[in-house]
Amino acid sequence: MLKQFHEKGKGLIEENEVYGNSLAGIWVTTGSSPILRKNRIHSGKQVGVYFYDNGHGLLEENDIFNHLYSGVQIRTGSNPKITRNKIWGGQNGGVLVYNNGAGVLEDNEIFDNAMAGVWIKTDSHPVLRRNKIYDGRDGGVCIFTKGRGLLEDNDIYRNAQAGVLISTESHPTLRRNRIFEGRAAGIEITNGATATLEGNFLFNNKFGGLCLATDVRPILRENRIFDNQNAVERAVSRGYCLFKISSCTSFPMHDFYRCVTCNTTDRNAICINCIRVCHKGHQVEFVRHDR
Ligand SMILES: [Zn+2]
Ligand SMILES: [Zn+2]
The missing domain is CATH 2.20.28 (Rubrerythrin, domain 2)
Structure with missing residues (x-):
């Protein structure tokens, strides 16, 4: 079953099984705003749900898993509300927001994706609140290429790479997030990016809580950074090459x-x-x- 919404399409899709599509499982495009609730959307050869070219609508309590591309993609002026979904087991990222995408993501569980739990790229500015983003096989949230966005009260934990990686001229705002038990850094900022970080808790991350590249100066207020491991300094003091604690694809800072x-x-x-x-x-x- 392939569902497409175009040109002011509304409508309700509820309790369906949407699976095994060769294109996106559900397309939401050009000013349409459907309600998608309690569906199982899975095992597609591309994206699970694709908000494209001013797609809006409500994505609520769906189970979205095992896609070859991202579970959810939001692009070009799209601004959906995405709440209480499970987005997991993807062979790419969980949610990809790009090309001036927005969206409000609240109370979702995003886990076990092969790439970032949430990607924010190319002038996108979503709002993420109270999501759990965990057990990623890459980073928790990766913000690249002038990504912005507001992250509040999220739990980001046990990801294989940085809990939040902020790069290439991005400037997000993070408030009161808990970023912990990462197998790399809590937050890393590099490549001309910055951030406003207020009241975040960064703890028990393997490569440190907050890692800043030379010349990166974020705005910092009342963050608590504690009980992080310093695996990089330990490797240096023991004389190990840093490749030994990471891999060729992701060097620690x-x-x-x-x-x-x-x-x-x-x-x-x-x-x-x-x-x-x-x-x-x-x-x-x-x-x-x-x-
Ligand atoms: Zn030499
Ligand atoms: Zn080395």
Whole structure:
């Protein structure tokens, strides 16, 4: 079953099984605003629910899982309300908001996705409140390329990469979120991004609570950052290469260097221990603290 809503379409879809589609399971486009409630939307070859070109409407208490692309995509002026859904087991991200997408996401559970639980990209500005974003196989929330958005009172935990990664000229506001038990950093900010962080709790994350690249200066008010592990500093003090505590695809934030003797570029992040061992006696220079 493939459902499409166009041109001011309204309507109610309730308690259906929507699965195995080769395109999006449900398309919501061009000013339409349907109500989608208590459906099982799963195992599609693309997106589960796609809000496209000013799609609106209400997505409530659906079970959205096992899609090849994102469970929910919101783009180009779309502004749906998304509440009390489970969005999980995706082979890509949970929710992708991009190209000036918005949306209000409240009280959802977003878990066990292969990429970010929520992606906010390219001038998008959704509101996320009281969601649980957990057990991701990548980051919890990733905000890239002038992403903005407001995150309030979310629980973001046990994700494999940063709880919240903020990059490339993004500037979101985070208030009173609890970001914890991550297998990387709590919050990482890099690549010319900034953030307004107020009253957040960042604790028991493996690579530290708040990791800021050189020249990143967020606005910080009354955040509590405690009981985080410092796996990066420990690896440095034991002489391990930082690849050993991460992987080739995701380096933890750390001091990195280039080797003038070997003529490496700034792109190759050489960690301090490789500088001390493999590049011993070479002419080296500090590049920056970054990921
Ligand atoms: Zn190294
Ligand atoms: Zn060298």
